[in-house]
Amino acid sequence: MQAHSDQARISGKTVVLVPTMGYLHPGHLSLVAEAKKHGDEVVVSIFVNPAQFGPGEDLEAYPRDFDRDRALCREAGADVIFAPDPDTIYGPGYQTYVTLEKLPQHLCGLSRPVHFRGVATVVTKLFNIVKPHAAVFGQKDYQQLLVIQRVVRDLNFDIDIIGAPIVREPDGLAMSSRNTYLTPDHRRQALCLSRSLDRARERVQAGETDPDRIRREALESIEARPDAVVDYVTLCDPHTLEPVSTLNRPVLMALAVKFGKTRLIDNRILDPRP
Ligand code: AMP
Numbered sequence: 001m002q003a004h005s006d007q008a009r010i011s012g013k014t015v016v017l018v019p020t021m022g023y024l025h026p027g028h029l030s031l032v033a034e035a036k037k038h039g040d041e042v043v044v045s046i047f048v049n050p051a052q053f054g055p056g057e058d059l060e061a062y063p064r065d066f067d068r069d070r071a072l073c074r075e076a077g078a079d080v081i082f083a084p085d086p087d088t089i090y091g092p093g094y095q096t097y098v099t100l101e102k103l104p105q106h107l108c109g110l111s112r113p114v115h116f117r118g119v120a121t122v123v124t125k126l127f128n129i130v131k132p133h134a135a136v137f138g139q140k141d142y143q144q145l146l147v148i149q150r151v152v153r154d155l156n157f158d159i160d161i162i163g164a165p166i167v168r169e170p171d172g173l174a175m176s177s178r179n180t181y182l183t184p185d186h187r188r189q190a191l192c193l194s195r196s197l198d199r200a201r202e203r204v205q206a207g208e209t210d211p212d213r214i215r216r217e218a219l220e221s222i223e224a225r226p227d228a229v230v231d232y233v234t235l236c237d238p239h240t241l242e243p244v245s246t247l248n249r250p251v252l253m254a255l256a257v258k259f260g261k262t263r264l265i266d267n268r269i270l271d272p273r274p
Contacts, residue, residue, distance in 0.1 A: 005043075016042050020044060022069050024068075026167050027167035032077065045130065046066070049118055098155075124157075132159055137164070172191060181262040186227060189226070200270055211246065237252070253267060
């Protein structure tokens with residue numbers, strides 16, 4: 001992969017990386033389309049990264065279908081798939097990790113303590129292996145995008161980080177490889193995530209400035225679904241993820257809710273300005 005990227009760079013091509021864990025859906029493919037706008041050679045990495053799964057999470061069960069992913073990548077116009085084995089990425093004696101001091105102390109980092117260390121480490125390794133000029137990440141994983149932007153700034157990576165909007169199912173559910181775990185009943189109940197974000201936006205547009213009221217309303221409507229177990233509903237600063245006490249500027253509203261073993265996330269920026 002490094003030799004291939006060196007060659008692409010020598011011949012004057014711009015390399016753009018789209019990191020994924022595979023089991024691709026239209027959300028991932030929108031990142032490939034975005035990547036094509038920013039470069040000549042689009043590399044999709046497919047790697048279910050063991051380091052970002054905690055004990056008892058769904059590493060083993062995570063859906064995988066390489067042949068299907070390959071066909072989708074080809075159709076979407078990706079040039080290269082980089083799909084390493086875990087042993088290649090974390091060889092014997094592996095012991096180097098990238099950790100952030102503050103961003104992981106919020107949102108998903110609280111219930112997934114090793115997650116962002118795993119993400120920051122694997123993405124750092126992918127940057128060194130693929131040597132891209134730019135990389136595209138979805139806003140669906142908003143906190144992950146912030147973490148990567150921070151790592152790039154802090155470690156002086158000469159890589160442009162591009163954020164791409166959330167792609168949703170026609171009824172509003174944010175697309176995710178994990179949606180395949182949902183039973184039809186949980187799939188219906190899962191609509192409460194995007195609906196409570198829609199409702200919050202309406203409330204802010206109507207002049208609501210109290211983040212607590214918006215949060216309580218969202219909690220009530222989500223907890224009214226029989227199987228929803230809320231991990232968090234948070235309104236926070238979109239750069240630092242620190243909680244906010246008033247809605248006088250754009251605020252991130254982010255949610256994580258479990259249905260059975262399936263943990264879903266969603267988010268939206270709430271902008272009080274007219
Ligand atoms: P994953 O395979 O879940 O690790 O995701 C790989 C990349 O695709 C990440 O940058 C995600 O944020 C992005 N992604 C996943 N789902 C969506 C979606 N529904 N819309 C936009 N980007 C997404």
